[in-house]
Amino acid sequence: MLKALIVFSTRKGYTEGIAKEIAAGIRLEGVEAKMVNVINIKKAEDLEGYDAYLFGSATYGGQMMRGMETMLFMADNLDLEGKVGGSFGAFGWSGEAPGRIFDTMKNIFNMDMVKEPLRIKNIFKKGDKEIAQEYGREIGKKLKKEI
Numbered sequence: 001m002l003k004a005l006i007v008f009s010t011r012k013g014y015t016e017g018i019a020k021e022i023a024a025g026i027r028l029e030g031v032e033a034k035m036v037n038v039i040n041i042k043k044a045e046d047l048e049g050y051d052a053y054l055f056g057s058a059t060y061g062g063q064m065m066r067g068m069e070t071m072l073f074m075a076d077n078l079d080l081e082g083k084v085g086g087s088f089g090a091f092g093w094s095g096e097a098p099g100r101i102f103d104t105m106k107n108i109f110n111m112d113m114v115k116e117p118l119r120i121k122n123i124f125k126k127g128d129k130e131i132a133q134e135y136g137r138e139i140g141k142k143l144k145k146e147i
């Protein structure tokens, strides 16, 4: 079975909320989805063995959270070339983190990225859950080579 790993970095839970909806969308496509808080990723091997990766962080002070940055350095020790990828994150006004994560996955890890990063202000608001689920479905379809 195809498997996706979703790693999120959050302070207040909004980015975790996005991760949950993405996971739901991936599962709707019949793909296994595992969610992990970045604080539980201790070494590069914790990231091994998946077909798709979604990395998400909220934006604080114009940046991704430090835990996510540390995890990206760990991921740089793995061979993720050609794996399906996506990025996401909650934000307040500028939302730089998802774009920076996306660019790292695309340009450094050479992953097969979905078309754009997902930025959602308030995942607990009606309507936004569906957008995050759709992002998960896109990942599932890309894995199954339907798009």
Ligand SMILES: Cc1cc2nc3c(=O)[nH]c(=O)nc-3n(C[C@H](O)[C@H](O)[C@H](O)COP(=O)(O)O)c2cc1C
Pocket (backbone or CB within 6 Å): 009, 010, 011, 012, 013, 014, 015, 016, 057, 058, 059, 060, 061, 062, 063, 090, 091, 092, 093, 094, 095, 096, 121
């Ligand atoms: C101290 C502080 C700094 C922030 N800096 C930014 C920022 O630079 N850009 C932005 O878009 N949002 C910023 N935010 C808003 C958060 O990204 C937003 O509240 C988000 O929903 C938090 O997601 P989380 O619950 O996953 O941590 C900031 C919030 C705080 C409290």
